[in-house]
Amino acid sequence: MDEIELFRRLGLALAIGLLFGLERGWHARDEAEGARAAGLRTFALAGLFGGVCGWLAPIAGPIFLGFALLALTALVALSYWAQIRGQDDLGMTTEVALLLTFALGAAALLGDMAAAAAAAVAGTALLSLKHVLHDRIARIQRFELDALVRLAVISVVILPLLPRRGFGPGETLNPYELWWAVVLVAGLSFLGYVAMRLAGARVGAVITGVLGGLASSTSTTLALSQLVRNDQKLGPLLAVGTVLAGSVTFLRVLAVGTVFSPQLFDSLAPPLVAMAVTGFAGAGLLALSAGRQPRTETDLERLSNPLALGAALSFGAVLVVVVLGTYYLQLWFGEGGVYAAAAVSGLTDVDALTISVAKLSRGDLALSSAAMAIVLAVSVNTVVKGAIALVIGGTGFGLRVLAVYAAVLAAGATAIGLGF
Incomplete structure (x- = not known):
């Protein structure tokens, strides 16, 4: 030099x-x-x-x-x-x-x-x-350290060892992707707990909702519902995070669909943007409502399971069933099964369906039909998330989420009626 x-x-x-x-x-x-x-x-x-x-x-x-x-x-x-x-x-x-x-x-x-x-x-x-x-470090409790170790084992040790190829009918069962869903649910559960522990329940719920919506709103809903199940006082605040996650999902789906089929934007944007705006408005109303609730235990001392591993494993099992169901619907009905596949895909996650339909829209599938299939998938997914919140999080938490989601679905239906 x-x-x-x-x-x-x-x-x-x-x-x-x-x-x-x-x-x-x-x-x-x-x-x-x-x-x-x-x-x-x-x-x-x-x-x-x-x-x-x-x-x-x-x-x-x-x-x-x-x-x-x-x-x-x-x-x-x-x-x-x-x-x-x-x-x-x-x-x-x-x-x-x-x-x-x-x-x-x-x-x-x-x-x-x-x-x-x-x-x-x-x-x-x-x-x-x-x-x-x-x-x-002095504030970390033993069960929190144990949860972090378990998360590290399932994500850093087990996940990389799984094969990244398909098995079973049509090679639809990919062990790596299925276990990744388990890691995602467990990780978001832990993320929600840590965010609330560090920033307080109110700010932590918002952070978890936004980040969870970018990753998987279904997994986020499951994780936050599990936290509410352990402490019902967190319900009003975590309902805000849950609805935010669902609202961010609409914009994420719009971005994914547009990347794979730019011409799909004009047909897909009106319903998804309307649903997202309605969801954000609903989250704002829930936040105002939560502000009038009795003060929540922001240190989360009553929570003893920041890593809902059991719920994550159950989610993985359901995902296997849905993946197989989607494969057979597409196999039996061909293009006529696009809507059926969209409805089934909405039971878990909509990204795979969005990409698939967006690619079809560049060929024989009409843009309006492709947009309808994607909106159907996110609508079914929205209903499923509301049901998860109700069944796992309890009546109070579930009704808050479902009230906003009902308005979201109405906004989407209105936009479709005006756009098509």
Whole structure:
């Protein structure tokens, strides 16, 4: 590399050390001079040391960099041993940060500068968030940790092991996709719990509703209904999140359908936009109504199952039945079974049906018929979500959701009547 590039990289290595040193120096600002394990100058020198070693590594060989890190580790270990003698504080944060500073300094010379700088900022942020992170950890309950571990097992361990190809009739049963539905329901259940735990029930319900609508409003409805089943006081607030999820779905379906068939937009937009606007208005009214309800336990102390794994597995079983039913309807009735397939698909999720019908609309299927099939699917799906809210979440919660969804369906029917 030329001299300008070398100085730029050495400057970054020094800046990384200064960044870490600034945070560590401020953290130990009340300690007496000489009592600090490492301060601004030490971290700056460690970053620059890493940069110089990275500069010399191509000349002296890669083993040189390893010996340099080993030497610094020995010095840090010796300093740590001296610090803990006669002290009760056994923390190693500063020592680990010092080693990281050296490594990032070397990376600034040998690797991508942007990545090294980003890692330095991330590391400094973790150091500065000590009290926030410790406070959050202290508030975590045992069942919440167990739920997080279970979610990690079903998503990170089991899901990648499943085959991503179809089995059974028409190869319609894809183990990966079916288990992904289980993970989605369980994950949204946990997401809803965490969002409400961090932001409070009101804001958490809105966050979960919007994000859930972008992923799967059916799964979101199932997850939020499970939370309401555990604590009925959450019903008025979670009804807002449930309706928001359903309303976002209408816009998501419109976007998906338009991507696969742009000419479908004019026929599909009027009913779906009308349904979305009505749903958002209904969610607003539910939010105003919930504001007059008695104060809810926003810390969710009464909830003991943030990961509704049983409900997620039940959803997966139902999904298998619906997938097979849709396959046979299409097989037996051909194009005449499009509406029947749309109605059946609406029992679970509408994305697959939307894509399929949008592709057909580029061929022999009329645009009006394609739009009607998609609206039928989302309408059936809306009814199903209302039924889920009623059966699982209870009467009070279910009636709130169904009242808005009745207006949504009426708005869609009106738009269809005017548009077609």
